[in-house]
Amino acid sequence: MDLQELRSQPHLSCSSISLYLDCSLAYKFRYVDRLKSExxxxxxxxxxxxxxxxxxxxxxxxxxxxxxxxxxxxxxxxxxxxxxxxxxxxxxxxxxxxxxxxxxxxxxxxxxxxxxEVVDTAIICVEEAFSLTIDGLDIPVIGVFDLVLQDLASGLVTIVDHKTRAKAMPERDANESLQASIYALAAKTNGFRFDDLLLRFDCLIKTKEPKFEQVYTTRSELEIFQVARLIKQVWAGIQAEVWLPNLGSWKCSGCGYKQACQDWMQEGYHG
Ligand code: SF4
Structure with missing residues (x-):
């Protein structure tokens, strides 16, 4: 199935899961109420x-x-x-x-x-849609691999995600990235050999002198288990309609639902 077909069915995605975790009220506005972003x-x-x-x-x-x-x-x-x-x-x-x-x-x-540089490396796919199922979750998680490479000598597979950033990506961000964890989970459930898997962020950095840097990370079996558990909790929160505004967070300044948020916060107020 291509991405359009996958998107036409009920699903979660890297961005919807991240949005729920960043601000579940913004998730509600976007994915439940389907409000147009301001x-x-x-x-x-x-x-x-x-x-x-x-x-x-x-x-x-x-x-x-x-x-x-x-x-x-x-x-x-x-x-x-x-x-x-x-x-x-x-x-x-x-x-x-x-x-x-x-x-x-x-x-x-x-x-x-x-x-x-792409030396002695095969390009396996570009912008490849994926869908993964998690035991105990009745909805698939879908996404897109920007680029998948395979080292011709070792067979090692690298899943690459392109990023544009204001600053260099610290290794810690790559190691803690939810997106990378979901990609590793997707790779595992889609038949990639997990022991031979690397994840890489190709970062285009908007510093005064523009830079291109690559940051590698990996995921363990335990981290994969943990991200699957987290996704199940997110879905449980969505089904239970747990909507918590994350007021004052970094997310608010660029939020496209400021007015809807303000209205929601004032619902039922008659002062
Ligand atoms: S303004 Fe902030 S709290 Fe309100 S929906 Fe947007 S991100 Fe959430």
Whole structure:
């Protein structure tokens, strides 16, 4: 099944699980009430546009064609326009705008082009949808692997996730990433040999001098068990309609449901 088909059935996903854990009230607005978001963060739009360019890059590489850096930057300009030009819904962080994004993306892709390497490695898939089932959970968890690589000599499989970030990713973030744990669980339940599995974040870092860095992590059997348990608890919370606003959290400043949240907090107040 492709992603569209998977999405058309009831499911959880990395982003819905993360949203529930960050703020379950925002989860309710988005996935239960299906409210239209009042705004979309510029970082999210930027990340999606970079993903689209890297998808094209690796799809070309899979058939033996390396997109040269200038063509990659041209592709970025087109993609960024498609994603961001004239979209009033984008919530631009201070100092950011369409032109700044254009420049930043070009710089990041130049840094990526200079440093990326795929040597003695097969590209197994690009933007591959997955669905996983967990014992005791009556709903699948779906997602997409950005890129899966296999070392030709050792057979080692690496699941890669592309990230755009303001700062370098500390190893600890990679080791604690819920997304990486879900990917490892998905890989395991989809038949990858677990002992031969690496997870990697390919980070495009928006520092003054743009950087491309790769951060590796792994997951143990115990960590896989724990993430499955966590997902089951999330689903139990959703079914029990446990909606807790995480007021004052980092999530609030970029939240697209501020008005809905304010209204919900005032429900039943007659003062
Ligand atoms: S404003 Fe904050 S508390 Fe309210 S829904 Fe958004 S993230 Fe949750």
């Amino acid at each position: 705004s979309v963060s510029d970082a999210l739009v930027f990340g999606s546009a970079i993903h689209a360019v890297l998808e094209r890059f690796y799809n070309s590489l899979m058939i033996g064609e390396v997109i040269p850096v200038d063509a990659l930057v041209d592709l970025w300009e087109l993609t960024w326009k498609e994603h961001a030009e004239g979209r009033d819904i984008i919530d631009w962080k201070r100092g950011n705008d369409f032109d700044k994004g254009l420049e930043t993306g070009a710089g990041l892709l130049r840094a990526f082009s200079q440093k990326f």
